[in-house]
Amino acid sequence: GLFVLRPDGWVGSALALRMDAIGELEGYFGSFLRGSLESLVAKRTIDARGGMVMPGGVDAHVHLAEPALFGKGQSADNYETGTRSAICGGTTTLITFAPQRKSEPSLLAALEETHKRAQDNCYTDYSFHLICSNAGRQAISEFPTLRSKGISSLKIYMTYEALQLKDSEILDVLFEARKNKIVTMIHAENGAIIDWTIKKLEEKKLFDPKYHVTSHPPVAEIEATYRAISLSEFIDVPILIVHVSSPSAAAHISAAQSRGLPIYAETCPQYLFLTRKDLDKPGFEGAKCVCSPPPREGSQDHEGIWKGIEDGTFTVLSSDHCPFIYEDTEIGKKSVISPEYPNGHFKYIPNGCPGVETRLSLALSANRLKLQKFVEVTSTNAAKLYGLYPRKGALIPDESDADLTIWYPDGELGDFDLKNESLHHNVDYTPYEGRTLKQWPRYTILRGEVVWDRDGEGLVGAKGYGQFLERGVSVLKGSVKEEWNVEDF
Numbered sequence: 001g002l003f004v005l006r007p008d009g010w011v012g013s014a015l016a017l018r019m020d021a022i023g024e025l026e027g028y029f030g031s032f033l034r035g036s037l038e039s040l041v042a043k044r045t046i047d048a049r050g051g052m053v054m055p056g057g058v059d060a061h062v063h064l065a066e067p068a069l070f071g072k073g074q075s076a077d078n079y080e081t082g083t084r085s086a087i088c089g090g091t092t093t094l095i096t097f098a099p100q101r102k103s104e105p106s107l108l109a110a111l112e113e114t115h116k117r118a119q120d121n122c123y124t125d126y127s128f129h130l131i132c133s134n135a136g137r138q139a140i141s142e143f144p145t146l147r148s149k150g151i152s153s154l155k156i157y158m159t160y161e162a163l164q165l166k167d168s169e170i171l172d173v174l175f176e177a178r179k180n181k182i183v184t185m186i187h188a189e190n191g192a193i194i195d196w197t198i199k200k201l202e203e204k205k206l207f208d209p210k211y212h213v214t215s216h217p218p219v220a221e222i223e224a225t226y227r228a229i230s231l232s233e234f235i236d237v238p239i240l241i242v243h244v245s246s247p248s249a250a251a252h253i254s255a256a257q258s259r260g261l262p263i264y265a266e267t268c269p270q271y272l273f274l275t276r277k278d279l280d281k282p283g284f285e286g287a288k289c290v291c292s293p294p295p296r297e298g299s300q301d302h303e304g305i306w307k308g309i310e311d312g313t314f315t316v317l318s319s320d321h322c323p324f325i326y327e328d329t330e331i332g333k334k335s336v337i338s339p340e341y342p343n344g345h346f347k348y349i350p351n352g353c354p355g356v357e358t359r360l361s362l363a364l365s366a367n368r369l370k371l372q373k374f375v376e377v378t379s380t381n382a383a384k385l386y387g388l389y390p391r392k393g394a395l396i397p398d399e400s401d402a403d404l405t406i407w408y409p410d411g412e413l414g415d416f417d418l419k420n421e422s423l424h425h426n427v428d429y430t431p432y433e434g435r436t437l438k439q440w441p442r443y444t445i446l447r448g449e450v451v452w453d454r455d456g457e458g459l460v461g462a463k464g465y466g467q468f469l470e471r472g473v474s475v476l477k478g479s480v481k482e483e484w485n486v487e488d489f
């Protein structure tokens with residue numbers, strides 16, 4: 001559809017717009033649109049004078065309909081409910097995971113299975129990162145085929161029995177990823193430190209949810225982050241460290257970047273807004289905020305992560321939406337409660353928090369980032385790193401889809417308290433219940449269609465409108481390597 005815009009406000013799908021940076025927008029409208037509007041014929045006009053218009057959010061870390069691999073439990077959101085939740089919060093593109101089981105040698109099989117789950121069910125556009133947990137010969141030999149099917153990224157784990165790769169297997173993956181221009185995402189926590197600490201806590205009969213934090217100490221993340229950087233440097237290949245929670249881990253990343261290495265990093269709202277105290281609640285309540293890595297100590301850690309976003313250490317701010325129903329005693333977080341463990345046992349609590357719908361609003365309401373930086377880390381950079389740019393993450397004439405999020409200017413909406421009942425995921429809680437927000441998207445637009453109209457009917461998108469996106473290679477500087485001199489290996 002064609003939209004029309006008014007000066008100082010808005011953007012239309014068929015129009016030429018260049019906007020990596022919201023900061024450029026006002027000037028742009030001023031010079032480009034003024035005077036040219038009258039000639040446009042539109043199906044619909046939205047007056048967004050004074051509003052903030054941004055490319056739709058790109059959330060590159062979302063778990064939907066995955067089998068239980070991080071503890072017990074089962075994903076609360078499928079492709080329908082997860083993508084629905086996303087558009088209501090201003091996100092128009094998701095990159096979710098296609099998980100390979102250790103017992104399954106093929107990555108392509110995992111890809112096909114995941115396609116079936118998503119097909120015709122999505123409200124957002126979408127793609128997949130393959131989770132590689134069996135890095136045997138077959139999986140490795142499939143990298144070129146993955147590329148031909150539009151997949152240009154993988155995730156691997158340095159922890160979790162069901163997923164963990166040995167360092168030698170990580171090298172196998174990185175070596176082949178380099179040849180195929182694939183970006184490897186790494187869950188960097190030292191599995192042995194975690195397992196050892198869990199054993200010690202169990203010996204002392206310490207099972208409450210808060211011990212999840214004790215069992216995932218910062219040093220586990222710091223050590224694994226440094227090791228991942230070393231392995232990447234050895235192979236000379238780009239990696240992205242996912243869900244970084246600890247400023248000391250971020251310091252290793254920043255030092256590596258200063259040496260010119262293609263090390264990218266991601267953080268998530270839980271590391272900006274939650275602390276270990278959110279897990280230290282009476283009874284089982286703390287289970288709501290069990291995720292890995294866990295929320296850290298307090299405001300100093302939050303400050304360190306915000307600074308890392310501001311100074312460019314972090315490339316992307318993703319949700320790591322990994323949803324589990326709290327009250328469900330069969331497959332939800334409460335499935336780990338038993339007569340033996342009346343407050344549950346932390347090691348069985350499924351790891352993950354919901355957050356695909358609240359990511360943009362939380363970050364924008366914090367009023368901390370320059371708008372340009374906000375757009376970069378929540379949309380543009382993910383599109384660039386994962387091969388979706390400039391179709392996504394930007395508004396460039398003839399090249400970008402008309403994916404937009406429109407916000408009221410600061411203060412116009414007034415403060416309001418976040419309530420789970422206003423969200424659209426299939427989860428019975430949000431870790432951010434009761435938090436005061438200042439921003440919520442007024443409209444979300446996907447390929448020229450309004451899919452979220454906050455002050456109108458709310459959700460107006462259609463299930464199945466979302467399309468699978470074939471991705472190319474990263475366009476971030478230094479992230480695609482030239483051929484090696486083969487004698488080097």
Ligand code: DUC
Nearest residue numbers: 070292320322351352
């Ligand atoms: N890692 C994730 O990326 N998501 C949820 C749990 C985990 O450990």
Ligand code: ZN
Nearest residue numbers: 187242243292
């Ligand atoms: Zn992870």
Ligand code: ZN
Nearest residue numbers: 187292293351
């Ligand atoms: Zn994890």
Ligand code: ZN
Nearest residue numbers: 061063320322
């Ligand atoms: Zn995750």
